[in-house]
Amino acid sequence: MYKYILKRLLMMVPVLLGVIMVIFIIIEITPGDPARIMLGESATEEAVARMREEMGLNRNIVVRFLDYVRGVVLRFDFGTSYRTKQPVIGEIISRFPTTFKLAGLTTIISVVMGISLGIVSATKQYTIFDSLATGIALFGVSIPNFWQGLMSIIIFSIWLRWLPASGSYGPEYWILPAATLGTSASAVIMRMTRSSLLEVIRQDYIRTARSKGQTEMKVIMYHGLKNALIPVLTVIGMQFGFLLGGSVLIESVFAIPGLGKYMIDAIGQRDFPVVQGGVLFLAITFSFVNLFVDILYSYLDPRIKSQYKRDSKETHKKDIRQKEVLNGKQAQ
């Protein structure tokens, strides 16, 4: 198991290097001179030249890339914001808890709603409940988040005056953004729960459980749901990862001072180091979320855990067998 985790951690290295390289290239081919863009059309040539020097833009892209990688690896230095001259990592870390909180609340909402609707939909297949739940899910995945956010502000903040429109100063401020993000996330979870549960409840062991006289509730919740949760968990993990980066628009719509709003503001202000650092940070976070989900599988399903073990044992045995064969050949 530990070997597996180590292997996964090592696999992250080329992925993250690739991410840095892609961001570097995208920023490099972005039209315009960042120094000129930063200073505006009224800046003098000297000021632009000084800014280019200050920003290190006169150096070769390969040198800048290597410097950046060295900074990230050795000092966890994600660069310095063009605009505020502050280290990007410091600003990211101060904002990340807000984004994490929003993603967490959304995940809780979407898990509760998604799994509940999924169960209802699967157990009452082809009934009005199923159609209703599927309809809600279809609505949830189809509706664009930012539009839903704006609509909910108009309805709940302007017309009804029930909830604040923007900011993050108390529990009531989180309701609209979390509900907005939760709608699409719960739709995805609901659809996965439904299809996974439908597959599981047709298995022989479910029939056996029923024939033993267990209550339908226990059959579904204990025997069915537990086994149907593996693919659902993958989706939840993916959703959580997406939410860490995908709440970008919603943070802007609701003026929540998280990582997403920070990155959107930076894009508007063409503060490239912030965009670069933000994307890299999200890539790292996403990779860890994925790893965490994979580890969680083994706790949900012992077969997967034994597979990890068997894999490593079998690889070892295979190696020995190969050596024996080779030795045998040599002896002949």
Added chain:
Amino acid sequence: MKKISLLLVLVLLFVSLMSGCSQPAAPTTAAPTTAAPTTAAPTTAPPAPAKDKLVIAMGAAPSELDGNGKNDSPSLQVRLQMYETLVALDESMNIIPAIAESWEYKDESTLVFKIREGVKFHDGTELKASDVAFSLIRGDQMGYVGNNLKVIDFEKSGATGDYEYTMVLKFPFAPVLSALTVGAAAMVSEAYVGDHDLDFLARNPNGTGPYMLKEWFEGDRIELVKFDDYWEETKGVKELVFRFIPEAANRAIEIEVGGVDIAYEISPNDTLRLQGDPKVQVAVGNNLSTVYIGFNYTKENLQDKRVRQAVSWALDLDPIVEAVYFGLGSQGKNLIAPSVWGYSENVPQYGYDPEKAKQLLADAGYPNGMTTKIWTSNNQQRMDIAEIMQNQLAAVGITAEVEVIEWGNFLVALQNKELDIYLLGISASTGDGDALYNQFHSTSPFSGNTGYYQNAELDALLEQSRLETDPVERAKVLEKVQQFVMEELPWIPVWHGVNSTGLGLDVEGFVNSPSGTHILKNVHFK
């Protein structure tokens, strides 16, 4: 069952982790003399509007709070509540005393400023003329004031007493007082700056203004508190809270639902909506900006002024102001905005006359019309103007292709003289008609003289406008400049902009500053 318990434990762990995230950060109140950073996670109590706390929604967070730091508008909107310049501008763009109580010209290139006594910095030390000398040199060296202070001969200028500063200019330069109002030329304490590095100063301001920094919540808001030792009695509230809300629509919503007391930069369509809302006041006032149509003077067909005038006669600006700016602001009449000092109405005007346009084109050697391109960045309003222009020009035989390019590329193309007819905006940052020098003098860089216009007669007039120290005479020279450019039309003015600010019904004392950096020291609740 064991596995489900484990899952439950994980969920609980996650929830507790999140609640951990929501713990209020340790307060990092910023007394300027302390070394503690003034940033905190944005998680504490709500800045709900109270009668002694004014909440303002602005478009972006400041870059920095160093008095001589970056000159961007969000920084100045906050900073100029905490710092003051030697002299200031009132809402009509007249120079008024600030740190300097009075001033007089000893000769045409020597000014003596009497510094106000008893002015204190937020750390309690008193401002002296030596701080003034230090601040101006530092402002110039930091570079964010542009060329505004280059005219000062710093070797010969300096404190000539505790409360007297003598400024010697390299040559007579009439707009020097306006140049001193630039936000990045604010007064800073020599001792305080000497004791700290730039990173610290960017976050820990120490000015002489009516408010001082309380806390800066990264990405969310900045809270200021009234400075008790301010040199003047003010009517302002005890606390100012600047919230950063980038979306204009969200700022409008916040003022509508009472989440903030003041909302800056309301978009034209929201302005119209809020003007119909009885629970909100909307202050609409002129700003210093002008949107214009520029001509690349290096292109042969655009060098003939009859072609430029023909374009102007072919355009009907009324539908542009109505459709693009929802009737707000005013149709462009001149190449500086009406609120800029020196603005004159006595300049040639062009109406909508397609026949005259055709005639001028024929006179210029294009009886069958001409082909050109209209370039704009991907700014929605300018793209809309370009489309309307395209149709109107077609009516007089000018076939214009609209080219929309990203802002970065637009600047590069402008610099490389690749554009033909283009749409841009300009703002006279010091509020003085001297902006015309930067816009049209042949030695001005492309950043000001965007069309590379060259005319020796105009150069001479612009130079004369800088030498004339008598305001009345100077205004006359500036009027001649404006008459000249409106006849020659290196640019066609399209629209003069406005600042639109949403205010709660109980807010009183707000005065629109054309520069957009509204001073809030006398804003209070009814």
